[in-house]
Amino acid sequence: MRLVDSPSALEEATALIAASPWAAVDTEADSLHHYIEKLCLVQVSTPSDDFVIDPLAAIELGGLLQLLSQKPLILHGADFDIRILHRFFAWKPKEVFDTVIAAQVLGYPHQGLADLAKIHCDVTLSKKSQKADWSVRPLGPELLEYAANDTHYLKTIREIMEKELAEKGRTEWHRQFCAKLIETATAVPTDDKKENWRMKGSKAMKGRGLALVKALWEWREEQAARRDRPPFKVIQSETLVDIAQWADAHPTQDVALMPDAPRNVKGEHREALNALIQKMDTLPAPKPFLAKHKTPYKKWGEKENKILDELKAQRQILASELNIHPSLLANNASLETVITASPKNGEDLRRAGCLLPWQAEVFGGKILKVFDIIDPTEEAMR
Template sequence: MTSIPPILTTTAELTAFLADLANDTALAVDLEADSMHHYQEKVCLLQISGTQQSALIDPLAMTDLSPLAPVLSDPAVRKYFHAADYDIRCLHRDFGLEVRGLFDTMIACQFLGEGKVGLADVLQKYYGVTLDKKFQRADWTKRPLPEDMARYAAEDTRYLHALGEMLEKRLREAGRLDWVAEEFELLEAVRHSEHEGPLFTRVKGASRLKPRQLAVLELLLEFRDEEARRRDSPLFKVLGNAVMLEVAREQPTSLRALTGLSGMPARLADRYGRRLVELVRQAQDLPQESLPVIPRKERPVRDPEVDQRMTKLKQWRSARAEELGIDPGVLINNATMEEIARFNPDSAEELAQAGILKRWQQRELGPSICDALRKER
């Protein structure tokens, strides 16, 4: 059974732990957050493993994590993460911490053509390790932290050093280490961003609603947000999107009509029914000129020649991805190919000047992309 690392609850303890890691050239890092249990998501636990020792850092007890800033931002110290995008955003959002020297083992797996890139799958494949997933949706704000949850958290960084070193060796042998290095560099710069504009723009399916229905949905979403904040609960635990979309479409103006809706749980009708009906009536009373509309992005005019070039590029990508043993979407995504199809470069040099591709893509793929486009001319 995995031993539990010390749980650090003071800045002094954190400073002492980092001093013990001063000679380490690589750290494994992971975090746990509480998005499944609270309105305002926050980091609840940090797991850091050096080559010889590990610790769990409790940011709920420790208000000052600034001692972490120098080591996390030092590019000379390798930082192993698995699926780092979310972690990097959270570390910067909650603590202003930046990560340099990143090595993301999930991205490394993608560029090596691994079919399954989840940490549990990779560790099972290479080390025969079975990760216990029972605490993936746990409430990490619990204090004192239960022993089994602490042990679970420690497992996520236990094998990252060995995994990262193995993947780096394979990437070097495949000639793809500089490919992922650029991907890591771009990933280091991601940041959490707040959504702007109407709440309904974040709901899948809202674009099919009429303006009056959108008005209902927006009032429902505003109510849900206020209720979730009051209860300190995630939004989905107050009202699900599917229920609100159904209310917006049907616009029930009585409790009987509301409870008769498809997918309307009786407990929700009992708890919020009167308020939901009231919001529907408010939306129906709005003047026509004040009704919301879906903001539409101007779509590029369809061009048959661009479509033809796009078809050629997709054929080229499929063949190249198969040759390299990489998922086509990892090699180059559709949005980038469409931009190339519209630009229609005459040469690799012209394509490079356009700045459409990443450096590794331009170097490894640019000439063959232009060759594929020439064949259809």
């Protein structure tokens, strides 16, 4: 293992990586420990070396990342790594082999790196440092070894899984999933950050209860930033929504009386939370939640819902035959889009734009058969 934390060490590592026909890549960040996430490590393995590269040192990673973007890469759970490298460096890889996706496509019941390393390399990887604060320096030998192991075994795992994919005729399935992953992870975000306060469980809320959700979220952000802690370590989002719902029904009561309230709600945060609740009626009411780009299936009639149920049933049957998770054939959002498109043939299904080519090939016939029996457009045309 080579620690790369100086310009000269980076120059040497880049030259060695340039000579390699492939590279295995991983990253470590500190979002579990700090308010603003930092990229703390980039791990790169080649046939001859394992490099642990320190972005927090005085080194410039642009040249190395440009080099890596042109190489065949191996990653385990590539979505996070691509997103964080794209966010900090506008990085986009050309070719990725994701071992998690390979495990999913092959129907592995366990898809973690430790599971795959045990199965294919007969090694037991420690999980002890999974939640370490990777921004702390210096990094001890145990953390450096853990980081290096995240990429060290990926080449062997890939070689074995490539053969299994070929034997099952699923190489193209995996390739299409990985290509889609690259595009999705490097896409320009469309979410409005001003709406980040709309936490899970708050969509059905309105009026002063929804206003309190927003106020509680803003208070938590201030606390997290001041303490340099991730927001969830101040108070969980679920708890904030629970507080808002309870306070909406009990506006004059002390938050400490809320059933099953966490200790920090009754203790250190009690005064601040009660102050927000007391001015709940004066808070500006935000607009109710409006789903974006969501198929309005709740407005459908009986036929549309029947088709959705039948598509899910057919998906489950086929997934069981293939020994894969049903969502690999088509997730629920894709099924809803298909129903809206009401395809009559394979070309209609392709134009719906919600299935990968292999999904349309493997599952498309069953989808079209469902529409042969029940056409959701027939009732609307009458």
